[in-house]
Amino acid sequence: MQHERTIVKLEDVWVLFDGVSVLEEVNLSINQHDFLGIIGPNGGGKTTLLKVILGLLKPSRGQVSVFGHTPERGRKFVGYVPQYSLFDREFPVNVLNVVLMGRLKHAKRFKRYSEEDKEIAYEALETVEMHDFKDAQIGKLSGGQQQRIFIARALVAERKLLLLDEPMASVDSPMQTELYELFEKLRHQMAIVLVSHDISAVSIYVDKIACLNRKLFYHNTKELTAEDFEATYQCPVEIIAHGVPHRVLREHK
Amino acid sequence: MIEILQYEFMQNALIAALLASIACGIIGVYVVVKRIVFISGGIAHAAFGGIGLGYFFGIDPVLGVVPFSIAAALSMGIVSKRTRIPEDTAIGILWVIGMALGVIFVALSPGYAPELFGYLFGSILTVPTSDIILMLILAVVIISVVFSLHKEFQAISFDEEFATTLGVNTERLYLVLLCLIALTVVVLIRVVGVILVIALLTIPAAISRQFTHTMKSIMLLSVFLCAIFTTGGLWFSYAFDLPSGAMIVLVSGTAFLICSLLKALPAKKGMHTGFSI
Numbered sequence: 167m168q169h170e171r172t173i174v175k176l177e178d179v180w181v182l183f184d185g186v187s188v189l190e191e192v193n194l195s196i197n198q199h200d201f202l203g204i205i206g207p208n209g210g211g212k213t214t215l216l217k218v219i220l221g222l223l224k225p226s227r228g229q230v231s232v233f234g235h236t237p238e239r240g241r242k243f244v245g246y247v248p249q250y251s252l253f254d255r256e257f258p259v260n261v262l263n264v265v266l267m268g269r270l271k272h273a274k275r276f277k278r279y280s281e282e283d284k285e286i287a288y289e290a291l292e293t294v295e296m297h298d299f300k301d302a303q304i305g306k307l308s309g310g311q312q313q314r315i316f317i318a319r320a321l322v323a324e325r326k327l328l329l330l331d332e333p334m335a336s337v338d339s340p341m342q343t344e345l346y347e348l349f350e351k352l353r354h355q356m357a358i359v360l361v362s363h364d365i366s367a368v369s370i371y372v373d374k375i376a377c378l379n380r381k382l383f384y385h386n387t388k389e390l391t392a393e394d395f396e397a398t399y400q401c402p403v404e405i406i407a408h409g410v411p412h413r414v415l416r417e418h419k
Numbered sequence: 420m421i422e423i424l425q426y427e428f429m430q431n432a433l434i435a436a437l438l439a440s441i442a443c444g445i446i447g448v449y450v451v452v453k454r455i456v457f458i459s460g461g462i463a464h465a466a467f468g469g470i471g472l473g474y475f476f477g478i479d480p481v482l483g484v485v486p487f488s489i490a491a492a493l494s495m496g497i498v499s500k501r502t503r504i505p506e507d508t509a510i511g512i513l514w515v516i517g518m519a520l521g522v523i524f525v526a527l528s529p530g531y532a533p534e535l536f537g538y539l540f541g542s543i544l545t546v547p548t549s550d551i552i553l554m555l556i557l558a559v560v561i562i563s564v565v566f567s568l569h570k571e572f573q574a575i576s577f578d579e580e581f582a583t584t585l586g587v588n589t590e591r592l593y594l595v596l597l598c599l600i601a602l603t604v605v606v607l608i609r610v611v612g613v614i615l616v617i618a619l620l621t622i623p624a625a626i627s628r629q630f631t632h633t634m635k636s637i638m639l640l641s642v643f644l645c646a647i648f649t650t651g652g653l654w655f656s657y658a659f660d661l662p663s664g665a666m667i668v669l670v671s672g673t674a675f676l677i678c679s680l681l682k683a684l685p686a687k688k689g690m691h692t693g694f695s696i
Contacts, residue, residue, distance in 0.1 A: 220584045246584045257452060257577050258632045267574045271585045276567035303632045323585060 170197040179228035188214045192382045201353045203372035204361045210379040212361040216329050245325035247316045249332045255305035261315050262300040268322035290318035310341030327357045346371045428544055435546045436649035438554045442561050442606040444642030447624035453576040456621055461510040463604045463616035465491035465517025470538045471524025481550050488601035491517050496597045541612035541664025557602045611664040622671040626678045
């Protein structure tokens with residue numbers, strides 16, 4: 167694990183919106199084979215952090231390097247699965263065409279998607295086990311199924327790092343397990359960063375966890391202490407640890 | 420009714436209606452699914468400045484609208500994307516500036532502006548052949564651009580941010596789409612006038628998307644509906660001697676109400692009822 171290449175590096179990154187800080191002195195390295203979970207409360211800056219890595223937001227201060235480039239140039243190595251709730255569920259497009267959107271940059275300009283693009287899209291649909299739904303209108307699918315389609319859309323772009331923003335929101339429990347198993351499968355092909363406000367589920371699958379609430383607390387391991395959680399959430403937090411037969415819940419001061 | 424078709428003004432009116440239907444049927448779908456009705460309304464109204472410009476320089480006012488509406492589209496797009504001014508505020512401001520410029524240009528023009536009302540509310544029965552040619556050229560431009568950039572337009576309409584993360588220049592594509600809306604406005608001016616343009620850009624697409632679920636089929640159905648609304652409105656206008664632009668809009672609006680009510684009726688089990696525009 168020592169010789170792993172660092173693919174994303176953030177140094178002293180600050181993001182301010184109208185003078186209010188959303189991220190403060192964030193330092194983070196993501197390695198080639200990482201499966202990193204970033205947890206934190208809603209409004210803690212998780213989506214902002216992903217947008218900084220993707221170059222959608224310019225940090226007010228600090229350095230960001232993505233595959234050795236600026237985020238705008240490095241984003242061609244980064245796949246993105248945005249938060250589910252942002253989509254117009256009535257949009258007139260079928261599943262296959264949503265997945266094909268991930269090939270937009272590969273496809274020839276002024277032309278339709280090629281047969282090769284379609285082959286790759288079908289493969290991705292197989293990977294997420296949604297091939298039978300290729301002709302369905304995207305809005306007709308359940309939350310978990312849509313999430314799989316958006317993962318397939320990110321996969322066809324053939325990237326080395328996959329950023330997932332709250333992939334478990336509006337996904338029911340059995341489907342969550344299936345999605346985590348899908349990530350298990352994908353992690354051999356790419357680095358994965360998964361952002362969530364749900365502490366309990368994330369921790370079983372990822373191999374590193376960071377806590378984010380404006381500041382990032384990161385120890386390069388999966389082990390978290392109650393102090394880490396308190397620093398992040400700024401109040402005692404209930405930790406339901408999987409495989410550990412008790413829960414830690416301390417009193418509010 | 421058939422005998423009136425031999426008059427040139429009626430032939431021109433029908434050709435104008437058909438060309439307008441092609442343009443607004445296709446572009447209207449993007450306007451509705453990308454939810455850019457407000458900016459489209461802004462471009463349409465600001466286009467009035469171009470009509471004033473035409474009067475001022477003594478050229479065909481419709482020709483004056485081409486550069487003016489494109490300038491309005493680009494400035495609205497750039498101001499709303501790049502500045503910190505909220506998008507709807509920026510559009511509202513540019514909307515009224517465009518119209519005010521039109522009024523000033525008309526006032527500065529020598530003589531009277533006799534057909535002004537027609538440019539505001541449409542006068543499909545007085546479309547000259549020169550305007551038909553311009554409309555034809557613009558319709559060809561619109562179709563060719565949509566044909567070559569449809570997958571890009573579809574992607575930015577569905578999820579602009581994701582397209583950006585792929586490395587696609589979404590801002591430029593958005594500006595191209597706004598320019599196509601500006602050209603559609605030019606095509607529609609003679610048919611329904613700048614004030615009523617937004618009706619044909621939204622109503623046919625809004626009805627079509629209730630019944631079909633791919634962009635292509637919505638576009639085809641929209642073109643068809645638009646053709647029915649414009650010719651139907653034209654017929655009512657002729658039969659009752661009422662303004663054509665307003666009749667076209669009322670026919671479209673009535674059709675929308677009827678379709679929405681039919682959809683909203685307690686549907687049979689398993690039928691999809693929900694829709695939104």
